[in-house]
Amino acid sequence: MITARALERRFGDKRVFSALDLDVADSEFLVVTGPNGSGKSTLLALCAGLLAPTRGEIDVAVPRERIGYLAHEPLVYRELSALENLDLYGRLYRIPERRERIGMLLERFGLWEARRERVGAFSRGMAQRLALCRTLLHDPDLLLLDEPYAGLDRDGAELLDGELAGLREGRRTCLLATHDRERVASFATRELALA
Amino acid sequence: MTYLGDVAALARKDLLLELRSRDTVPAMVLFVVAALVVFNFSLPAGSGTLAAYGLLWVAIVFTALLGLMRAFLAEREQRILDGLVLTPADRSAIWAAKGLAVLAFLLLAELVALPAFALFFEPVGAELVAGVLLADLGLAAVGTLLAAMAAASRARELLLPLLFLPLVIPVVVGGVGASVAADPARYLGFLGLYDLVFAILSWASFEYVVTE
Amino acid sequence: MSTSLRNNGAVVLAAGAAALLLAGLALAFYWVPNAPVEGFRQRIFYVHVPVALTAYACFGWAAWKGLRLLSTRDRRYDLESYTAVHMGVIFGALTLVTGSIWARTSWGVWWSWSERQLVLFLILFLFYSAYFMLRYSTDPGPRRANMSAVYALFGVVLIPVSFLAIRLAEGLIHPVVFDRNVDENLAASQLVTFGVCLAGTLALAGALYVNELTGKRLDERLRELREALA
Numbered sequence A: 001m002i003t004a005r006a007l008e009r010r011f012g013d014k015r016v017f018s019a020l021d022l023d024v025a026d027s028e029f030l031v032v033t034g035p036n037g038s039g040k041s042t043l044l045a046l047c048a049g050l051l052a053p054t055r056g057e058i059d060v061a062v063p064r065e066r067i068g069y070l071a072h073e074p075l076v077y078r079e080l081s082a083l084e085n086l087d088l089y090g091r092l093y094r095i096p097e098r099r100e101r102i103g104m105l106l107e108r109f110g111l112w113e114a115r116r117e118r119v120g121a122f123s124r125g126m127a128q129r130l131a132l133c134r135t136l137l138h139d140p141d142l143l144l145l146d147e148p149y150a151g152l153d154r155d156g157a158e159l160l161d162g163e164l165a166g167l168r169e170g171r172r173t174c175l176l177a178t179h180d181r182e183r184v185a186s187f188a189t190r191e192l193a194l195a
Numbered sequence B: 001m002t003y004l005g006d007v008a009a010l011a012r013k014d015l016l017l018e019l020r021s022r023d024t025v026p027a028m029v030l031f032v033v034a035a036l037v038v039f040n041f042s043l044p045a046g047s048g049t050l051a052a053y054g055l056l057w058v059a060i061v062f063t064a065l066l067g068l069m070r071a072f073l074a075e076r077e078q079r080i081l082d083g084l085v086l087t088p089a090d091r092s093a094i095w096a097a098k099g100l101a102v103l104a105f106l107l108l109a110e111l112v113a114l115p116a117f118a119l120f121f122e123p124v125g126a127e128l129v130a131g132v133l134l135a136d137l138g139l140a141a142v143g144t145l146l147a148a149m150a151a152a153s154r155a156r157e158l159l160l161p162l163l164f165l166p167l168v169i170p171v172v173v174g175g176v177g178a179s180v181a182a183d184p185a186r187y188l189g190f191l192g193l194y195d196l197v198f199a200i201l202s203w204a205s206f207e208y209v210v211t212e
Numbered sequence C: 001m002s003t004s005l006r007n008n009g010a011v012v013l014a015a016g017a018a019a020l021l022l023a024g025l026a027l028a029f030y031w032v033p034n035a036p037v038e039g040f041r042q043r044i045f046y047v048h049v050p051v052a053l054t055a056y057a058c059f060g061w062a063a064w065k066g067l068r069l070l071s072t073r074d075r076r077y078d079l080e081s082y083t084a085v086h087m088g089v090i091f092g093a094l095t096l097v098t099g100s101i102w103a104r105t106s107w108g109v110w111w112s113w114s115e116r117q118l119v120l121f122l123i124l125f126l127f128y129s130a131y132f133m134l135r136y137s138t139d140p141g142p143r144r145a146n147m148s149a150v151y152a153l154f155g156v157v158l159i160p161v162s163f164l165a166i167r168l169a170e171g172l173i174h175p176v177v178f179d180r181n182v183d184e185n186l187a188a189s190q191l192v193t194f195g196v197c198l199a200g201t202l203a204l205a206g207a208l209y210v211n212e213l214t215g216k217r218l219d220e221r222l223r224e225l226r227e228a229l230a
Helices: A041-046 A082-092 A097-107 A124-136 A154-169 A181-185 B002-021 B024-042 B049-069 B072-075 B082-088 B091-120 B126-151 B156-180 B185-212 C003-031 C040-072 C076-107 C116-136 C142-173 C186-227
Strands: A002-011 A014-024 A030-031 A057-060 A067-070 A142-146 A172-176 A188-191
Touching: A002 A041, A014 A041, A014 A057, A030 A041, A030 A067, A030 A181, A030 C003, A041 A057, A041 A067, A041 A142, A041 A172, A067 B082, A067 C142, A082 A097, A082 A124, A082 B002, A124 A142, A124 A154, A142 B072, A154 A172, A172 C040, B002 B091, B024 B049, B024 B091, B049 B126, B049 B156, B072 B082, B072 B126, B082 B091, B091 B126, B091 B185, B126 B185, B126 C142, B156 B185, B156 C116, B156 C142, C003 C040, C003 C116, C003 C186, C040 C076, C040 C116, C040 C142, C040 C186, C076 C116, C076 C142, C076 C186
Parallel strands: A030 A172, A030 A188, A067 A142, A142 A172
Antiparallel strands: A002 A014, A002 A057
16 A cells, blocks of 8 residues: 655755655554654654655555545644634545534534634644544544644543544544554554654 | 635634634724824915825725734734645635635725715825725735735734735825726726736735745 | 766856846947937936845745645745745845935936836835844744745735825825936837847846755755654
8 A cells, every 4th residue: 555665855954854665555553653853743644745856766556535644733723623724624525425424423522512622722632633533534544643642631642543543444544653662552453754 | 616615614613713812803994084183284285186095095905004004914913824724725715715804894984984084184086996896806815915915924913013014005006096096997908917917816826825 | 867967957047147147238338329318327227126126026936935835835836935935035136226226326316216116126125124134033844834835925915005105195295306308219229129139137136046945955965864864
């Protein structure tokens, strides 16, 4: 599904990684680990197509509407409500039966009560849950998750465990970048450690 | 048709955001009125009626600039553009929607500015209004693209005036011409040409400004 | 192309430029007869207009390279487009200077808003200076290359649009104070002189372009090698 050869990405003079080869097959659950600055987020952004490689090439066999990307930021408008944000993404992703799907996800992540509140008033954990809703909204084939557990409280983390288990069972392809290997070791089919 | 649907959804979002925060339009309205008042003091006696029209257009351009400075603020600060860019929607739809929103804000500001101008200075004729409408299209089209560029730089809003002003000099010429010339049709036609050319260019190149 | 051949090409271009310019200037100042109305002063035309046309050519070249970058996503074009803009700005500044001198010798003023070329170049100078501001304040990378290319395209479209605007503005904004009594039909000798000067300035721009581009690419290569060794 993802093939990368001699991948390199620079920001100005700073080289985040170089000469990276990667092969991710369908249904793999790849956990990407490494210290800060090792390029985990950069690698995910490259897979998403948000960044172009400085050198080398990367090929993702999935069209962009089938990719679910969870970034450091929740990528939602703080002045809009959870419902409004997901409705916008829902329209842009042309999701059939949009309202039902949004309602289901909000419920699943425990945000239904707060659905009409301004996202700016959300706690970090709630915003992260909303970000997860946004990522899963269009039922993507390829998931790119950058530190998904960040900011989640215990309940939220358990919810996420359940989600990841479901994805694993559904044989979705996942790339998950994290510090916390132990948490996701049970889901991982493979691990990639960036220097 | 989904293209128009995307533009509508995005434009609705932009208008909704402004309705909630209410910061851009009031600022633009206040600015343009304040500018007109300043002009009264900057025009020496006997400057002639025509000078006032010139200053009106300066005010309009700078009011547009003010509105544009904040155009991509949320998208930039919260990196939301990444989220929008990943959707299957055409990236130019983002430009069209944002441009429509900016246009709406500018029109609202002018709804106050033109009567104020007529009150303080000179009468506002049909050609002037036509010129303003055409000019607004050009300002919004070009400005939205440039605002996205500025948002991607380190200098952010500081860069926008530098990029914007040289490109809109033709708009000022067209607008002033439509306001004072004996044959405004020529200038209105020119504004239409500017709008067409730069709208197409902006529409086609927006994709490259927001992706790598 | 092997290095020696490439080096030779650049040297030939530079030598050719020097030769053409010397010839052109000699022709312009010694051979071609005085213009009927303006007299000796008119000779600056043989410097001013070729320089202006060369600037246009540079901006056009930059836009072309920008278009290539956007369509192929090959980042080599970024440096080429940037260098072309750089050349364009240099020649643009020269145009403003020579145009100002011409205005001074013709009418006794250093600036005239009724000089279309001069006003156009002022606008372009502003525009392309902002190009450098844009590049300077954006981190190097694919995004900056894309935006520079788009901006270069806008520039080349701005040229005719601005020219039109300036013409429209003429009667409207500033009275046409000075009018150049240009005899539209150039005599053969004038044409020849003009042609040689134009070829010379174009060759000069080309030589400078190649020189700067080579230098910048060497810098790039050096940086890469340093990194690889580190």
